[in-house]
Amino acid sequence: MNSHQLNDAFRDNIYIDKDIQKKPSKSLFGLIIGDLFGHQKISLLLLVMIIISAGAVLITTQQVRKQLFEREQLLLEQDVLESEWRNLIIEENVLAEPKRIEEKAKIQLGMSYVTPQNETVIVIKSK
Numbered sequence: 001m002n003s004h005q006l007n008d009a010f011r012d013n014i015y016i017d018k019d020i021q022k023k024p025s026k027s028l029f030g031l032i033i034g035d036l037f038g039h040q041k042i043s044l045l046l047l048v049m050i051i052i053s054a055g056a057v058l059i060t061t062q063q064v065r066k067q068l069f070e071r072e073q074l075l076l077e078q079d080v081l082e083s084e085w086r087n088l089i090i091e092e093n094v095l096a097e098p099k100r101i102e103e104k105a106k107i108q109l110g111m112s113y114v115t116p117q118n119e120t121v122i123v124i125k126s127k
Contacts, residue, residue: 026034036044105111112118
């Protein structure tokens with residue numbers, strides 16, 4: 001091989017390398033989008049469905065958390081109301097009990113309230 005042939009071979013390699021290093025006319029993002037719309041319609045549809053289902057999961061999770069919080073608040077309110085109700089029942093029973101005792105005393109023992117007309121004062125003198 002003479003020097004002329006070497007120069008031609010070298011020029012051919014440079015020429016080939018220049019063809020390989022050609023810049024694409026579109027950006028990488030443009031190529032991906034073009035490929036998705038052109039050849040990968042099912043993949044694009046699945047991607048959209050995944051994004052929609054992820055959004056639905058987020059919304060559902062938020063609603064469940066909100067409802068659980070409201071349920072806890074209602075249960076706490078129910079506990080407070082039940083406690084107040086029990087206290088009112090106890091108070092009612094305690095207030096009604098003296099009336100029952102008073103009625104028994106009047107009927108069985110003939111007792112009555114003391115008034116100034118039927119009051120008797122006994123004075124005891126001490127030494």
